[in-house]
Amino acid sequence: MKTEGGSDAAKRRAGERAAEEVEDGFVVGLGTGSTTAYAIRAIGRAVDDGLEVRGIPTSFQSRQLALEVGIPVTSLDAADGVDLAIDGADQVVDDPEAAGYGALIKGGGAAHTREKLVDSTADRFVVVADPSKLAPALERSVPVEVVPDAHTVVADRIRDLGGEPSLRDATRKDGPVVTDNGNLVLDCAFGSIDDPDALATVLSGLPGVLEHGLFVGLADATYVGRENGVDVRTY
Numbered sequence: 684m685k686t687e688g689g690s691d692a693a694k695r696r697a698g699e700r701a702a703e704e705v706e707d708g709f710v711v712g713l714g715t716g717s718t719t720a721y722a723i724r725a726i727g728r729a730v731d732d733g734l735e736v737r738g739i740p741t742s743f744q745s746r747q748l749a750l751e752v753g754i755p756v757t758s759l760d761a762a763d764g765v766d767l768a769i770d771g772a773d774q775v776v777d778d779p780e781a782a783g784y785g786a787l788i789k790g791g792g793a794a795h796t797r798e799k800l801v802d803s804t805a806d807r808f809v810v811v812a813d814p815s816k817l818a819p820a821l822e823r824s825v826p827v828e829v830v831p832d833a834h835t836v837v838a839d840r841i842r843d844l845g846g847e848p849s850l851r852d853a854t855r856k857d858g859p860v861v862t863d864n865g866n867l868v869l870d871c872a873f874g875s876i877d878d879p880d881a882l883a884t885v886l887s888g889l890p891g892v893l894e895h896g897l898f899v900g901l902a903d904a905t906y907v908g909r910e911n912g913v914d915v916r917t918y
């Protein structure tokens with residue numbers, strides 16, 4: 684289910700451009716995934732050069748990378764807010780006329796629960812993406828993190844909503860993916876999502892759902908890396 688494709692050069696440009704927004708003294712939300720990794724590495728280089736920041740990782744992966752590149756890590760309960768969050772996306776609505784302009788699908792790496800917590804807490808949330816993530820509407824499967832006992836019940840509710848749930852399998856382990864929070868993930872195909880906000884509200888209300896990967900109205904900007912620059916969308 685992890686997003687494949689997209690140019691590494693484009694991801695790097697987006698990530699490094701976002702990292703330039705980190706100021707001395709900032710608490711920075713450190714998203715998860717291959718695009719955000721470029722931002723984390725760039726912040727690490729700035730720390731080497733004397734920048735004083737603290738990072739709040741959104742996953743085991745981003746914590747490991749932050750430690751590797753020398754970013755002091757903290758947590759939401761220890762920090763007094765988040766100045767800036769930088770995070771990737773699996774799909775971004777890129778039609779200014781669409782109701783869900785700037786809405787995202789996240790969670791290709793099963794990190795969306797902590798990502799949504801940190802990204803939504805930030806004063807400013809910048810999405811970093813390559814052009815392969817842009818779409819006129821959200822149509823990828825929506826990752827839904829469920830407590831283990833609830834996966835069949837939630838799957839039935841997803842079918843009632845017209846979706847096709849699929850329990851995410853691990854690739855290098857027998858059995859399903861287990862999230863950093865000890866839960867399971869249902870990847871739920873709904874086809875093209877006309878009203879991301881309405882679907883997000885319904886999914887949030889299902890008992891047994893911890894969090895889903897629809898991020899609606901949360902992003903302040905998307906930085907789209909191109910082969911020779913960065914396009915900025917602001918919302």
Ligand SMILES: O=C[C@H](O)[C@H](O)[C@H](O)COP(=O)(O)O
Pocket residue numbers: 686714715716717718719770771772773789790791792793794795798
């Ligand atoms: O759970 C993973 C996250 O939501 C990632 O931010 C998302 O999957 C995008 O990752 P990437 O930049 O590797 O495509």
